Amino acid sequence: MINLKLNKLDVKAEQGWTILETAKYYGLEIPTLCYNEGLSTYGGCRLCLVEIGEGENTKLVSSCTYPVEEGLVVHTDTKRVLNARKMMIELMLSVAPNSKTIQDLASKFGVTQMRFEARNEECILCGLCVRMCAEQMDGKAIGFQNRGHKRKISTPFDVRSEECRLCGGCMYICPACQLRCHGPDPDSDVCNACLTMDPTCVDVYDELQCWMYDAGRCGTCVREEEPNKKDIQNADKK
Amino acid sequence: MKNTNKSKSLDQIKKIIKEQKQARKEDDKITLTVSSGTCGQARGSMEVIDSLKETIEQKQLEDKVRVKVTGCHGFCEAEPNIIFQPDNIFYQHVKPKHSKDIIEKTALNKEILDQLLYTDPSTNEKAKKDEDISFYTKQERLVLGDNVLIDPTDINDYFSIGGYNSLLKTLETLNPEQVINTVKSSGIRGRGGAGFPTGIKWEFTRKAKSDEKYIICNADEGDPGAYMDRSLMEGNPHRVLEGMIIGAYAIGANQGFIYIRDEYPLALKNITLAIQQAKEFGLLGQNILDTGFGLEINIVKGAGAFVCGEETALIASVEGKVGEPKQRPPFPAVKGLWKKPTNINNVETWGNIPLIIEKGADWYSQIGTKDSKGTKIFSLVGKINNTGLVEVPMGITLREIIFDIGGGIPEGKKFKAVQTGGPSGGCLPAEKLDLPIDYESLTEAGSIMGSGGMIVMDENTCMVDVAKYFLNFLRDESCGKCLSCREGTQRMWEIVNKITEGNGKKGDIELLEELAYAVKDASMCGLGQTAANPVLSTLRYFRDEYEAHVVDKKCPAGVCKDLIRYIIIEDKCTGCMACIKPCPEDAITGELKKVHTLDENKCIRCGACYEACKFDAIKIE
Numbered sequence: 112m113i114n115l116k117l118n119k120l121d122v123k124a125e126q127g128w129t130i131l132e133t134a135k136y137y138g139l140e141i142p143t144l145c146y147n148e149g150l151s152t153y154g155g156c157r158l159c160l161v162e163i164g165e166g167e168n169t170k171l172v173s174s175c176t177y178p179v180e181e182g183l184v185v186h187t188d189t190k191r192v193l194n195a196r197k198m199m200i201e202l203m204l205s206v207a208p209n210s211k212t213i214q215d216l217a218s219k220f221g222v223t224q225m226r227f228e229a230r231n232e233e234c235i236l237c238g239l240c241v242r243m244c245a246e247q248m249d250g251k252a253i254g255f256q257n258r259g260h261k262r263k264i265s266t267p268f269d270v271r272s273e274e275c276r277l278c279g280g281c282m283y284i285c286p287a288c289q290l291r292c293h294g295p296d297p298d299s300d301v302c303n304a305c306l307t308m309d310p311t312c313v314d315v316y317d318e319l320q321c322w323m324y325d326a327g328r329c330g331t332c333v334r335e336e337e338p339n340k341k342d343i344q345n346a347d348k349k
Numbered sequence: 350m351k352n353t354n355k356s357k358s359l360d361q362i363k364k365i366i367k368e369q370k371q372a373r374k375e376d377d378k379i380t381l382t383v384s385s386g387t388c389g390q391a392r393g394s395m396e397v398i399d400s401l402k403e404t405i406e407q408k409q410l411e412d413k414v415r416v417k418v419t420g421c422h423g424f425c426e427a428e429p430n431i432i433f434q435p436d437n438i439f440y441q442h443v444k445p446k447h448s449k450d451i452i453e454k455t456a457l458n459k460e461i462l463d464q465l466l467y468t469d470p471s472t473n474e475k476a477k478k479d480e481d482i483s484f485y486t487k488q489e490r491l492v493l494g495d496n497v498l499i500d501p502t503d504i505n506d507y508f509s510i511g512g513y514n515s516l517l518k519t520l521e522t523l524n525p526e527q528v529i530n531t532v533k534s535s536g537i538r539g540r541g542g543a544g545f546p547t548g549i550k551w552e553f554t555r556k557a558k559s560d561e562k563y564i565i566c567n568a569d570e571g572d573p574g575a576y577m578d579r580s581l582m583e584g585n586p587h588r589v590l591e592g593m594i595i596g597a598y599a600i601g602a603n604q605g606f607i608y609i610r611d612e613y614p615l616a617l618k619n620i621t622l623a624i625q626q627a628k629e630f631g632l633l634g635q636n637i638l639d640t641g642f643g644l645e646i647n648i649v650k651g652a653g654a655f656v657c658g659e660e661t662a663l664i665a666s667v668e669g670k671v672g673e674p675k676q677r678p679p680f681p682a683v684k685g686l687w688k689k690p691t692n693i694n695n696v697e698t699w700g701n702i703p704l705i706i707e708k709g710a711d712w713y714s715q716i717g718t719k720d721s722k723g724t725k726i727f728s729l730v731g732k733i734n735n736t737g738l739v740e741v742p743m744g745i746t747l748r749e750i751i752f753d754i755g756g757g758i759p760e761g762k763k764f765k766a767v768q769t770g771g772p773s774g775g776c777l778p779a780e781k782l783d784l785p786i787d788y789e790s791l792t793e794a795g796s797i798m799g800s801g802g803m804i805v806m807d808e809n810t811c812m813v814d815v816a817k818y819f820l821n822f823l824r825d826e827s828c829g830k831c832l833s834c835r836e837g838t839q840r841m842w843e844i845v846n847k848i849t850e851g852n853g854k855k856g857d858i859e860l861l862e863e864l865a866y867a868v869k870d871a872s873m874c875g876l877g878q879t880a881a882n883p884v885l886s887t888l889r890y891f892r893d894e895y896e897a898h899v900v901d902k903k904c905p906a907g908v909c910k911d912l913i914r915y916i917i918i919e920d921k922c923t924g925c926m927a928c929i930k931p932c933p934e935d936a937i938t939g940e941l942k943k944v945h946t947l948d949e950n951k952c953i954r955c956g957a958c959y960e961a962c963k964f965d966a967i968k969i970e
């Protein structure tokens with residue numbers, strides 16, 4: 112058994128567990144996107160970030176890939192984590208604003224603006240489909256091609272692969288190309304469902320007001336000042 | 350495989366080294382060493398060598414003079430160059446036509462050819478020997494220095510300067526723990542980028558339990574403009590091998606790999622030959638010098654991507670997989686190549702090991718600063734008089750490197766910034782020139798040591814444009830796995846690009862900064878974690894320049910085409926018509942001896958007229 116500290120709690124984990132698995136075991140929610148229990152871990156979406164370490168020497172790591180170590184100190188929702196996570200969501204949103212999965216994430220974590228030009232792609236390169244195909248469908252029909260900003264998912268030589276059995280597994284698991292959401296305000300590209308049903312939260316944590324089970328979980332009360340809704344709705348797209 | 354009958358025992362090698370050393374001492378031939386690394390060859394060293402050899406043959410001087418083809422002497426600016434031994438006379442910019450004089454006058458009669466000497470641009474004095482040249486005087490060439498002395502394709506030449514003595518000393522007198530302790534107390538840290546203490550890394554790998562362990566030499570060197578590893582592999586491959594054999598012995602590894610860039614044919618050739626020769630002498634193989642310790646070294650050619658230099662990506666690439674970084678931990682020392690404990694070090698790190706064993710940890714740890722020991726090789730390029738490879742003790746200031754060794758900025762221009770650490774390093778301004786450089790001080794200042802790239806920029810450099818350049822590299826070279834790194838570098842590039850095009854708006858700088866911190870924080874490997882440095886460092890030191898682009902729509906350095914205008918200064922224009930022809934757009938009109946006019950709507954801001962005008966009558970605004 113490995114002893115570590117998770118949000119100030121002393122916890123134990125099995126050798127070989129990741130931080131994410133440990134957090135789940137203790138009922139702590141960490142948002143994920145490229146992670147799926149039935150597939151190998153990848154660490155690409157950077158949504159499951161947590162802060163490890165103490166004092167000045169802390170850093171963010173993806174909890175879905177980081178193995179627990181004896182004496183590790185983990186915080187799952189520091190301001191630094193929340194800020195980075197929000198930026199990740201904003202980046203994802205700008206790539207595939209039509210994805211309901213991503214719009215929901217944006218709502219949940221209070222991402223109310225999108226300051227990058229929308230690209231309207233149907234893929235955020237989380238790699239779920241590639242792993243689904245290879246690991247669950249025994250297909251290996253699709254894979255990543257190129258690197259950096261030219262990266263894409265495709266079949267070898269971009270032609271229909273003999274390996275593909277049209278099982279649809281890749282589409283089933285994709286967070287970007289299946290569920291669509293265009294939002295109430297097509298101009299802002301941010302649907303902000305939760306904006307129409309504002310939580311009761313205040314900007315500074317208040318025990319009585321919090322309807323989550325622990326402080327700061329939703330991120331609302333620790334979030335920094337944000338532009339008000341009017342601004343967002345008027346924000347021009349380009 | 351059994352050792353070939355040529356292979357030697359420890360004592361035999363000792364004897365060979367002694368004989369070779371003696372032979373070098375007694376050698377009374379004049380040796381002309383011609384710098385002939387990749388850069389020297391590109392500048393014509395092979396032609397010089399051929400014609401020197403031909404001259405020697407014609408004059409039948411084979412027993413008096415010899416030509417030695419060596420690796421790089423480091424002074425790119427002076428290529429092709431010759432250093433005479435034993436006198437150390439230094440000739441630069443040598444051409445085949447000089448051969449006759451070089452042999453007849455200098456080699457035979459010690460007559461110096463003035464026109465081939467290096468002239469110091471600041472004092473106008475001619476330097477006779479390499480040590481008189483300011484480029485060399487402040488350097489401490491502990492690792493690179495031997496390049497000048499040896500023919501890298503001949504193991505005997507390496508023996509003759511005491512090569513492989515450190516290996517013998519190790520095998521004879523030190524146990525693995527003692528080697529590790531020596532390396533630990535020497536204080537040497539990895540030269541490949543992160544600066545992790547080498548001895549501690551070795552100890553991790555040594556302590557990891559496994560039936561099989563590996564060592565790797567990282568010769569990927571993907572930073573554009575950096576070539577220190579190449580020149581060491583080309584010019585002194587046995588030194589790297591010797592370091593690796595000592596390391597393998599200390600760590601308990603029997604299999605090693607050299608991961609080398611495919612674009613380095615000469616380095617590849619020389620290291621392949623070196624492995625072959627070392628094997629022949631029993632310095633590599635199943636039972637090294639009859640000690641029972643064995644090491645095989647294989648060469649793996651790199652896949653060519655910058656990110657493949659990152660250790661986990663490199664390991665994946667050696668395994669034949671896509672070169673993408675992985676989560677660490679587990680670190681390679683625990684679970685590396687084929688899931689076995691693996692110790693990976695940079696070429697230059699390996700190259701320091703024989704020196705540490707030879708001279709001892711105490712001696713080595715006296716060089717450098719409190720936490721960074723030894724020397725570091727930098728490739729000094731950009732707007733600098735003396736481009737080349739410089740090896741300096743840690744703790745030297747940037748000013749000493751740039752002005753004393755580098756000879757300052759050409760054309761009397763002003764120094765503006767120096768970029769250290771490769772594409773994901775940072776830009777440091779003039780205020781930081783007196784910074785004594787080591788791993789910590791550079792990081793503190795917002796840059797990194799990286800593998801030793803150093804690009805000097807003058808007053809005509811736009812720092813926003815510089816950030817854009819590096820971001821463009823990084824958005825291509827990110828492996829693309831992490832959203833933060835892939836999208837982050839792309840979006841940072843988009844914002845900076847927009848700013849240089851004059852389309853920046855209020856809030857862009859703040860967004861850029863916010864994004865940069867997120868990229869740094871959220872990415873998995875060193876590439877993403879440092880990818881924001883070009884942005885953050887230029888924002889830290891040159892924020893006003895960003896603001897000028899965004900608010901005033903001006904590029905103060907006169908670089909960003911969309912933000913500048915070319916104007917003819919009426920008072921200065923003599924009407925010489927020199928600018929009319931060069932303009933590809935016919936934007937300039939005018940008659941002889943009358944002030945010309947420049948049509949801004951036609952001007953594409955190529956700068957041709959600016960270059961052509963001899964009267965400084967065209968200005969950039």
Ligand SMILES: Cc1cc2nc3c(=O)[nH]c(=O)nc-3n(C[C@H](O)[C@H](O)[C@H](O)COP(=O)(O)O)c2cc1C
Nearest residue numbers: 539540541567570571658659660694695698875876
């Ligand atoms: C993007 C990236 C590129 C790298 N490229 C190189 C390289 O070309 N050569 C190198 O020695 N180390 C490179 N490194 C550092 C290696 O990951 C590793 O730290 C190093 O090889 C360890 O050797 P050292 O301890 O001797 O420095 C790179 C790291 C990153 C993140």
Ligand code: SF4
Nearest residue numbers: 244250275278279281
């Ligand atoms: S549909 Fe084809 S590509 Fe998609 S998971 Fe199935 S086999 Fe793989």
Ligand code: SF4
Nearest residue numbers: 828830831834874877
């Ligand atoms: S930080 Fe960049 S280069 Fe490194 S693993 Fe992530 S995407 Fe790849």
Ligand code: SF4
Nearest residue numbers: 932952953955956958
């Ligand atoms: S800057 Fe170029 S295009 Fe413009 S006037 Fe001069 S030469 Fe012509």
Ligand code: FES
Nearest residue numbers: 145154156157175
């Ligand atoms: S869920 Fe961990 S990085 Fe995607």
Ligand code: FES
Nearest residue numbers: 388421423424425
């Ligand atoms: S002098 Fe060696 S590479 Fe230029």
